[in-house]
Amino acid sequence: MTRTAVIAGAGVLPAAIAAELQAPFVAALEGFAPAGLTPDLTFRLERLAPFLRALADAGVGRVVFAGAVRRPERIDPALIDPATAALLPRLMAAMGQGDDATLREVVAVFEEHGFAVAGATEVVPGLVPGPGVLAGAVTPADERDAARAAAIVAALGAVDVGQGAVVQGGLCLAVEALPGTDAMLAAVAAMGPPRPAPRGGLLWKAPKPGQDRRVDLPAIGPDTLRHAAAAGLAGIAWQAGGVLLLDRAVTVRAAEAAGLFLWARG
């Protein structure tokens, strides 16, 4: 059996995936330290070819990309070795076409070098729950709020803004922007009137329409649950199949204890 390497970017996802794998090899892009993981190897784009050889030497046969990265701001020509120099032109051309094109080209390079490329959700299917209520109970009012929130987040996604909103009684209390989900929930926790009541409403999460689901899916976990409870929400709902549920057992227990529902809406 070959080893699986987690090609780790920033955030908690790489550790969540590594925790589910047997003897994972962890490689991190320089400058994007994964939370709670010590990389076996750090790499940079200028040394891509030696990095691919090092993975093979470590017995890696499959790779999974996990966590947030950005395209590098600069390439240092002095660091480029001849084998990488042969790969860089196509990668740099792809970078000029955007994140999706870059990812496709990176995947192609790994595959050409004999690695299988798996999505995080293939490696750990339990990370992305299918449709169903995982904790608590969903009322018709919650169903209406989820439908309204889904329409709002879909409209926002079309203009490449956040992946979340808070809706209560049909009213949009907050919309996720750059500061992210936790900041949005903190604002709701601090909100008095015009909020219709201090308790109620839901957090909705969904990926952007057309987003490549192998990377950068929105995630829910114990921290989200804690912030949602502090904001007085009735629960958290999300697009089933499009959102990662981190620390599932812990998050479900915390939701039950706090009286919040968790709903993967199909």
Next chain:
Amino acid sequence: MTRTAVIAGAGVLPAAIAAELQAPFVAALEGFAPAGLTPDLTFRLERLAPFLRALADAGVGRVVFAGAVRRPERIDPALIDPATAALLPRLMAAMGQGDDATLREVVAVFEEHGFAVAGATEVVPGLVPGPGVLAGAVTPADERDAARAAAIVAALGAVDVGQGAVVQGGLCLAVEALPGTDAMLAAVAAMGPPRPAPRGGLLWKAPKPGQDRRVDLPAIGPDTLRHAAAAGLAGIAWQAGGVLLLDRAVTVRAAEAAGLFLWARG
């Protein structure tokens, strides 16, 4: 010359319009006190016909609707006089069809009783500035941020969410939801990283697509300017012709003093 009556709902707009009129007659719907104005007459729907007579007796020939109202939660049959009883069925039928239908029917009733009905922006054209930079200077980066914010607010308007957003360097820092513009600007004022820099960016305001522009236009005024300055913004931009500028001279002076631009984007 006949007098103009301001049929006033809640908020600062009725006072702003009355201030621009010669000897305005101010009538307020009971329960919706205009800010900073003492009504000459308070009316309620059950006494609509006597109210229309009182307006004519006061020499009113033209009316302008200004400020926020909601449909009454209940009609008290004991208060209805016979002449109003003849008008109410059509108004109540319109109320069942929504705010736009109600407004159209109210306008029709006033016109049938001999009053000219004017939009606030007809009565005081200066309240809705045409395209142009009213204070400060707009850079190409500001132009890009305004274009991005306009796309975001248009997408939100299509799902009937707020009329504003804050964008800096192409990044959407905040989106207006139920708590309104001032709450959004307070959140930006309190925001550290991931905001790209503590100063910069703009507030964008625009009406919802398809909104009836005789009522409920978004407004900018001295308070907005103060909050935008506290949030470190470079300026305020809005859809020219679709946003009310209250206290124009005061707001423009405050913008110049604070070094913010004011831009009605055409």
